[in-house]
Amino acid sequence: MENTGLPELIPCLDVKDPQFDGVVVVTDSVAKLSGVNDNLECLKAPLESYHQVDLSFGKEVTLIDTDVVPSRRLIFSPTGPLNRDYDDVRRFADAGSKGILRAIQAGCKHPLLVRPIDDSFPKAGSVTTLGVLQAVYVPLEIREDVPDKCPKISKLGVWCNDLKRVTQGIDLANGLERGRIATRDIGGSDPERMAAPRVEEYVTAMFRNTSVKVTVHADAGQFKQEYPLLSAVNRCASKVDRHCGRLIFLEYEGEGKVEKTLFLVGKGITYDTGGADIKAGGVMAGMHRDKCGAATVAGFFKTLSEMKPKGIKVVGALCMVRNSVGSECYVADEIITSRAGVRVRVGNTDAEGRMVMADVLCHCKEMAVDAINPELFTIATLTGHAIRAMGPKYSIIMDNGPARQLNTARNMQEIGDIWGDPFEVSTIRREDFEFHTGKSEYEDVLQCNNAPSSATARGHQSPSAFLIMSSGLDKHGIDSKQPLPYSHLDIAGSSGPFPGVPTGSPLVAMAAKYILPRL
Template sequence: MSQLPYEILPHIVPMKTVKSLNDSDYDGMVLVSHTLPSHLELGSLKAEVEKAIKIDKSVETDGCIREVNFPAQRLIYSPTGPINRDYDDARSYSEAAAKGIKRALKAGVTSPLLILPFERKFVHADLVTLLGALEALYVPIQFREDVPEKNSKIKQLGVWGPDPSAVNTIISLALALEIGRSVARDIGGGDPERMSPPRVEEYVTNIFKNNPHIKLQVIKDVEVFKKEYPLHNGRILMLEYEGEGPIDCTLMLVGKGVTYDTGGADIKAGGVMAGMSRDKCGAAAVAGFLKVVSELKPKRIKVIGAMAMVRNSVGEECYVSDEIIASRSKVRVRVGNTDAEGRMAMADLLCQMKEKVVSGEINPHIMTLATLTGHACLTVGTGYSIVMDNGPARENGQSKLLQEAGSILGDPFEISTIRREDFNFHKDKGEGVDVLQCNNMPSSRTPRGHQGPAAFLILSSGLDKHGLDSSVPIKYSHLDIAASAGDYPDEPTASPILALYAAYLEGRH
């Protein structure tokens, strides 16, 4: 890999704890709140908002801008609106924070002072608020590189709360999480050329270079692919972290990294190819999560991440329907539709993770992360990831753990179940063939269109030999993030990094 003329860095917003609302370094205050604050220091701000509500009731839900007697001069009030804890979650705070920051930018604020909520409906509302603000301040990688003088939307972000020590802690954690999310957004949001497989390799290599906590292996030799990863051909990036202390958990992640999906020989037609540069958000989340891990340095956990990078193109070397390919696990797979390339790219890596588990990893849990199916979007709607457990993971409560963790930080999951019909669907009817990769209809028109691919991954990797009745049961969960990763041209969300943090890292650092 040639030396770059510049250093690749994730997007970082300059932040600091502000001890006084009279700090003169800021030109706008953003107040996010569920109810009007009763804290003594915010009394005059509350009074200004109450004046606004007297003449406009919509301020209670839509917010407002008011002139205030502080050095910042402007108050941007961004309420969450009513919160029903039966149905709402922490996203109420992140969405209000993002809305408030965007309104501040529109008003010309260059150094916003974010006032964290402390009359909270949810336990991590302050952290979620700050993360929402940071998400609104993200600048896409290609804009940062092409127009470096605009690599930041603001000069600095101040953060105020009644306890400066607690604010310091929140900023430190939010910074680690946001650096990881920025890595995921960079990879996931980069266009098909900026984040082609070789350039993803370049980016990841530079992000983790000289990092003593992360081991990086790049696999790109064609002969290695033919021998060890016959269902995939492109780049594989293997990342590994091992924390201090006796390991009690091994998290093993395989991410789909299709840098552009034309559909292959079964080409996408009718204008549905646009936006397919986002088909790499699963692998992007793996890289981002490992970046979070490298920042927080959690103890007693081992994390292995595999990024399956490939471009699904049309050409003389593309595979076609009816091909029969023996996978790494020696399962004979018949290609039914080349537009189902994501499961192919991940299957051999999933098999490799299975082999590592059999070799003796401690308390392992394998996951695949992928923007895999349109069916997932139809099933749960925009903004939700889906998690599906095999038997051992279900018995261990993994789906429930991830769902509850995601809810805490506003990175929500819905739970689906893999059934016998999903396995029967992928059993090939032809002689001498084990598994059918896919039918020739879109997932959105296929019954159980998001559960079936999970069954395929289990069958093609050999994980079906490691269920509840096996002498070596292996926990495996498939995460379909097609509905949560973010639709083009909006920036990627970096889901499910926050949920993974809350489920597996919180309390370890």
């Protein structure tokens, strides 16, 4: 059995079921319990009674001792107001997380979650359940090294007013959460536990005997010949066996005729020292999280393997490389010819993420030319500017011309809002291409300037132009005979806090767009 720490999810229609040692109610109002199901009427009296003696009721999580439920523990976790301009479905996830953590504090090991039903938020129940599961995640190192701390809860009952509905909801939650666990495991684990060779071990074990095919490239000579930009970043780390890079390809093809093909390229920098342009002043801490883009790709494939959508083919690439510093590290001013034949001048070795993805994106572009209804994506914790521009909780998506015609970014934003996995939309402009155009006759493309992205105008938009130019995707725009839709996702903000646990974003939104409609 997989050691995921995921509690057993149990459908429940009776809040008085004695197998549960606590009942967690998530809603914005006790009145919402009326008319939903007679089974919940019993909860109203103790909640309303407590309201009479505590003015903070409805503003924070409350634990009530009552004999209405066998465990005596009734936890009310309010969402707060839901009707203001700026309220969104994430209030349910926040309330679910706070409620379950209070239940754990009270000693619960198998609590029951009363899922909310709210007509204004059609996915409120699923979003709440996912919020609870985010809160009970146990990091991989703890599961392996301190097993007595795992799991935080052994079972989670999920109440709904319809058995079929709650059972379907549990299947959905299991599929999404198993993907998010893989994403958090790879993205959040320390730089030795998830160095590139150990990512290979984790991924290979995860997809053994599943519908996902795994192909691993580890030869430095192959990297130099086929992925020269990635090879440059890997050059220093390749001298240390346990840090040597891996390019891991994943492939899934669902049953039936293929109607859609996705290509996902994930940045997997297992540790980012900044290279020769070293990160100084204490800003290197947390750079093991620079692999969350590749982690998202792996997690997406885990959800594919669990849910088995039909009519879709997905090719993923995990670009697992350590940006080390030393006598073999690549340096600014080097000129490297990319897989697409583009001469790239290195401007800053701390812009390594775009380097490891560009040639792999070129490879995916070559495959996409012959694919059915293709879409290409790069997913990366790429820039500090993304956080400066949009804040720490939002993924950013930007389309090339063909993807804009498909409305990819706007659709992703709409779906993300429904599922509590939000996106902000940025636009790739002509200034971004001008910024990366070579500044002398020596080079075609400039990789980066010398300033941090957070101090550079259009610091999160322009890297997408570099990726388009260096991969040869600029030959497949709206003006070409064979346009290819491409979108770049910068998840530096949404991937999660450090210190803290990765969020698994934007897996849920991506799954809602490309997997759930094909079940």
